[in-house]
Amino acid sequence: MVQPFASALDLAAAIRRKEISPVEAVDACFARIDELDPALNAFCFRADDEVRAAAAAAADAVVRASSPDDLPPFHGVPLPIKDLHDVAGWPTTYGSAGASREPVAESEPVVRRFVDAGFVLLGKTAAPEFGTVSFTESDALGISRNPWNRERTPGGSSGGAAIAVATGMAPLAHASDGGGSIRIPASCNGLVGLKPTRGRVTNTTVGGEGLVTSGVLTRTVAETEAVLNVLARHDPAAWWSPPTQPLAASSQTGLRIGVLTESPIPGIAVDPACVRAVESALRALEAAGHHVVDEPLPLPPSDELVGAFMTIWNLGSAGIPLADPDRVEPHNRALRDAARAIDSWTYAEAVQKTQLLSRQIVEGFVARYDVFVTPTMACLPPVVGSWRAGMDDEPMMALFNSYPMAVFTSVFNVTGQPAISVPVGFDEETGLPVGVQIVAAPWREDLLLQLATTLEAALPWGDRHP
Numbered sequence: 001m002v003q004p005f006a007s008a009l010d011l012a013a014a015i016r017r018k019e020i021s022p023v024e025a026v027d028a029c030f031a032r033i034d035e036l037d038p039a040l041n042a043f044c045f046r047a048d049d050e051v052r053a054a055a056a057a058a059a060d061a062v063v064r065a066s067s068p069d070d071l072p073p074f075h076g077v078p079l080p081i082k083d084l085h086d087v088a089g090w091p092t093t094y095g096s097a098g099a100s101r102e103p104v105a106e107s108e109p110v111v112r113r114f115v116d117a118g119f120v121l122l123g124k125t126a127a128p129e130f131g132t133v134s135f136t137e138s139d140a141l142g143i144s145r146n147p148w149n150r151e152r153t154p155g156g157s158s159g160g161a162a163i164a165v166a167t168g169m170a171p172l173a174h175a176s177d178g179g180g181s182i183r184i185p186a187s188c189n190g191l192v193g194l195k196p197t198r199g200r201v202t203n204t205t206v207g208g209e210g211l212v213t214s215g216v217l218t219r220t221v222a223e224t225e226a227v228l229n230v231l232a233r234h235d236p237a238a239w240w241s242p243p244t245q246p247l248a249a250s251s252q253t254g255l256r257i258g259v260l261t262e263s264p265i266p267g268i269a270v271d272p273a274c275v276r277a278v279e280s281a282l283r284a285l286e287a288a289g290h291h292v293v294d295e296p297l298p299l300p301p302s303d304e305l306v307g308a309f310m311t312i313w314n315l316g317s318a319g320i321p322l323a324d325p326d327r328v329e330p331h332n333r334a335l336r337d338a339a340r341a342i343d344s345w346t347y348a349e350a351v352q353k354t355q356l357l358s359r360q361i362v363e364g365f366v367a368r369y370d371v372f373v374t375p376t377m378a379c380l381p382p383v384v385g386s387w388r389a390g391m392d393d394e395p396m397m398a399l400f401n402s403y404p405m406a407v408f409t410s411v412f413n414v415t416g417q418p419a420i421s422v423p424v425g426f427d428e429e430t431g432l433p434v435g436v437q438i439v440a441a442p443w444r445e446d447l448l449l450q451l452a453t454t455l456e457a458a459l460p461w462g463d464r465h466p
């Protein structure tokens with residue numbers, strides 16, 4: 001019997017011991033999807049016969065293996081892929097009515113790494129069109145809903161992935177992050193979500209001038225660590241890819257912790273529940289021997305940072321093949337028009353500006369702190385559809401309405417620093433989970449894993465399910 005909230009590590013171990021078949025694991029996921037997804041809309045593409053055939057092949061490999069050690073680490077474990085990424089033989093809709101529905105020819109490198117690690121690809125999860133807003137809603141795929149409260153958003157852009165993991169439709173799920181799209185859904189759904197350092201997990205191209213990277217959404221820190229080790233491989237064909245070593249949580253004491261609970265963008269209020277979650281996390285970390293440093297994060301003026309970020313963000317749909325560009329949603333048409341209105345000289349200056357601001361922030365960070373703690377979001381998960389307010393008059397309001405969700409996360413896409421959201425809070429009034437973000441210096445995911453593990457023990461979340 002496959003338990004719906006078994007961890008991917010436990011499931012992999014049971015498969016290796018021949019206690020559970022990969023076919024049973026896949027069928028258990030399909031049963032949960034059939035039961036729950038009509039009301040939640042996590043999955044946008046299924047190929048059940050193909051997936052079962054892959055699971056059957058994985059089951060045969062278990063029988064043929066002379067030793068369990070001959071199998072890859074996640075052999076037979078089901079995992080869905082976010083529908084902004086290519087899987088050979090499956091369509092990639094990018095959440096857009098304007099995209100082709102033709103199957104793609106080749107899987108992206110990050111997808112191939114999942115397959116190499118033994119995962120059975122389960123299907124594709126919903127994302128907003130081109131992943132440009134923090135709500136998983138689109139004209140093409142409809143509204144995805146938070147399983148803790150179906151009137152609320154699961155966040156985005158990896159909202160479908162988060163729903164799948166939070167409800168046990170999948171033990172874990174692929175996700176990607178260009179402004180918070182791993183960490184925001186993690187916070188909204190009570191999950192663990194780590195955005196790796198820029199360049200640690202490579203893909204076909206460098207997305208968004210290095211803003212974008214891939215990872216996973218999980219229910220435990222141990223799963224996040226284990227999957228990061230199979231994704232973070234040196235890629236000699238990538239634009240940049242430093243040699244990588246296996247990652248493990250550190251065991252350091254007396255770490256310097258910086259804190260920010262006020263919005264980096266003036267005028268955005270921070271919900272008290274989000275502040276309380278940070279305070280709770282800090283108490284646990286101080287009890288573990290770390291100490292808070294009263295030094296402000298050296299952020300540049302918000303208009304400079306947002307302006308440079310948005311110049312790059314405008315190109316979020318560049319290179320995506322469209323069968324019918326007229327069916328692109330209004331906010332993304334506005335982004336595309338804004339991108340086309342900028343000459344290459346101005347764009348290059350914005351990219352350089354982003355790099356200079358990033359250097360300023362990171363230099364100040366490493367001089368002051370070992371890690372930095374913020375709310376993951378400035379708000380609780382908003383009501384579905386609220387991102388559309390004011391769009392009839394100004395399509396760009398879709399982005400502005402997402403700011404409270406991404407105000408603490410997006411800056412670390414600019415700097416490329418690793419950041420993790422952990423679900424240490426829970427708002428009693430609404431019944432919604434609340435995430436806290438921990439940020440480290442580049443390449444110090446080991447510190448994030450250490451502190452996230454500390455919080456998982458001190459403020460356990462493993463028995464919370466929607």
